[in-house]
Amino acid sequence: MKHYRFERGSVSMVSAWTRDEIHEGVAALLDAYIERLPTDKDARIVLKPNLNNDLVALTGNSVDLRVLAATLEWLQAAGYTDLTIADGSNVGIERRGIDTFARLRVDKMAERYGTGLVNLNRDDGYQVVLTAGAHPQIARTVIDCDFLISIPKVKTHCEATFSCAMKNWVGIARGQDKRHMHMDLGRNIFAINEVIRPDLILVDGLIGMEGNGPGDGEPYRLGRLMMSDSAFVNDVVIARMIGLKVAEIPYLVYALEAGDIDQDLIDAVNSTVEIIRPVKKAPPRSKLAELSDSRKLLWLKKAVRPLTSQESVLKVAYKLNIVQDVYSYEEDGVEGVRRGREDCGPCTTCADFCPTGLSVEEIGVKTDPESCISCMYCWWVCPDDAIQIAGNPGYMERQIERYKKDIEGL
Ligand code: SF4
Numbered sequence: 152m153k154h155y156r157f158e159r160g161s162v163s164m165v166s167a168w169t170r171d172e173i174h175e176g177v178a179a180l181l182d183a184y185i186e187r188l189p190t191d192k193d194a195r196i197v198l199k200p201n202l203n204n205d206l207v208a209l210t211g212n213s214v215d216l217r218v219l220a221a222t223l224e225w226l227q228a229a230g231y232t233d234l235t236i237a238d239g240s241n242v243g244i245e246r247r248g249i250d251t252f253a254r255l256r257v258d259k260m261a262e263r264y265g266t267g268l269v270n271l272n273r274d275d276g277y278q279v280v281l282t283a284g285a286h287p288q289i290a291r292t293v294i295d296c297d298f299l300i301s302i303p304k305v306k307t308h309c310e311a312t313f314s315c316a317m318k319n320w321v322g323i324a325r326g327q328d329k330r331h332m333h334m335d336l337g338r339n340i341f342a343i344n345e346v347i348r349p350d351l352i353l354v355d356g357l358i359g360m361e362g363n364g365p366g367d368g369e370p371y372r373l374g375r376l377m378m379s380d381s382a383f384v385n386d387v388v389i390a391r392m393i394g395l396k397v398a399e400i401p402y403l404v405y406a407l408e409a410g411d412i413d414q415d416l417i418d419a420v421n422s423t424v425e426i427i428r429p430v431k432k433a434p435p436r437s438k439l440a441e442l443s444d445s446r447k448l449l450w451l452k453k454a455v456r457p458l459t460s461q462e463s464v465l466k467v468a469y470k471l472n473i474v475q476d477v478y479s480y481e482e483d484g485v486e487g488v489r490r491g492r493e494d495c496g497p498c499t500t501c502a503d504f505c506p507t508g509l510s511v512e513e514i515g516v517k518t519d520p521e522s523c524i525s526c527m528y529c530w531w532v533c534p535d536d537a538i539q540i541a542g543n544p545g546y547m548e549r550q551i552e553r554y555k556k557d558i559e560g561l
């Protein structure tokens with residue numbers, strides 16, 4: 152494990168890729184930060200993963216179920232009794248009534264570990280006035296808990312340049328209040344992080360997303376898990392690891408101006424933290440995309456929403472580079488997987504990715520809901536078509552067409 156310690160906070164990092172390595176890595180990181188955890192085993196602990204939309208985690212968009220499983224198992228083994236998984240997906244998903252928890256199988260993880268599960272978009276809220284001008288309702292579950300664990304991804308972002316711990320915090324604003332945050336996103340990301348701070352950050356840096364993130368970029372292998380006690384320090388360090396400069400990231404520039412970070416920290420990070428994997432940055436947003444976020448045109452956007460909510464219209468908007476996401480209303484009917492091969496030789500890839508810990512021999516055989524949560528991770532990563540999906544992939548068809556080859560190649 153590597154530790155980076157600075158005056159304003161610290162970041163620790165382990166390498167991990169397979170399920171076993173993830174469990175070992177998460178345990179080692181939590182052991183290293185154990186003094187920050189509550190002494191009261193009945194404390195209300197909220198885990199806030201980045202579940203931005205319905206793209207499977209292996210695209211780099213959302214938090215990997217293996218990371219969630221490892222964290223919940225460690226916390227439960229340590230005796231913590233009151234655990235809740237909570238997030239509110241992006242405004243497009245929310246407005247369409249799409250259940251991201253179900254599509255990403257986070258609901259099955261919550262059931263498996265007996266934890267709470269809260270959609271922050273629909274939670275009660277407290278209004279918070281941010282210095283940047285937005286006044287979103289912040290979900291009560293986040294404000295009222297005793298200990299907050301933020302679980303971000305490592306993505307490039309077409310509006311914010313970079314998405315990690317600080318950007319993950321936009322998800323604690325309720326429902327359509329996120330829209331107001333997006334009208335001056337850099338300033339609002341900085342401002343919300345000044346007001347509400349996570350107690351601990353666990354970065355899922357296994358698979359990141361580069362290029363046109365957060366919803367339409369390419370997955371890349373970073374193969375790391377990091378832990379930090381400060382969202383500000385965390386984002387300066389992780390940005391460095393993927394070759395992004397503070398000066399390129401608007402919310403970090405605001406944090407620098409406000410004194411939440413300083414040049415000494417940036418210099419210390421640049422001289423001690425290696426660039427692990429330089430990423431391809433997000434391309435500039437099209438003029439039409441920028442126009443679509445204009446506060447002045449909000450009335451027009453609302454007026455044409457019945458039209459723009461249609462999948463066919465969204466596909467055109469996607470081709471014109473106005474939106475990144477095309478959502479399908481068709482749910483999947485996946486009931487698990489079947490493995491059509493007896494002997495795979497030395498390959499163990501599917502088992503390495505199975506969040507429930509099935510072995511190669513058990514995958515496609517143990518199909519009861521206790522054993523298999525139908526996440527399809529094994530199918531996504533199998534390089535040899537030896538696994539078949541049982542049931543209709545529904546909304547996933549588009550993801551499969553876009554990402555299957557990329558994921559097999561990670
Ligand atoms: S067997 Fe495959 S579909 Fe089932 S839980 Fe494991 S990875 Fe997911």
Ligand code: SF4
Binds near residue numbers: 501536
């Ligand atoms: S990933 Fe595919 S080829 Fe590899 S062990 Fe699993 S089923 Fe066999």
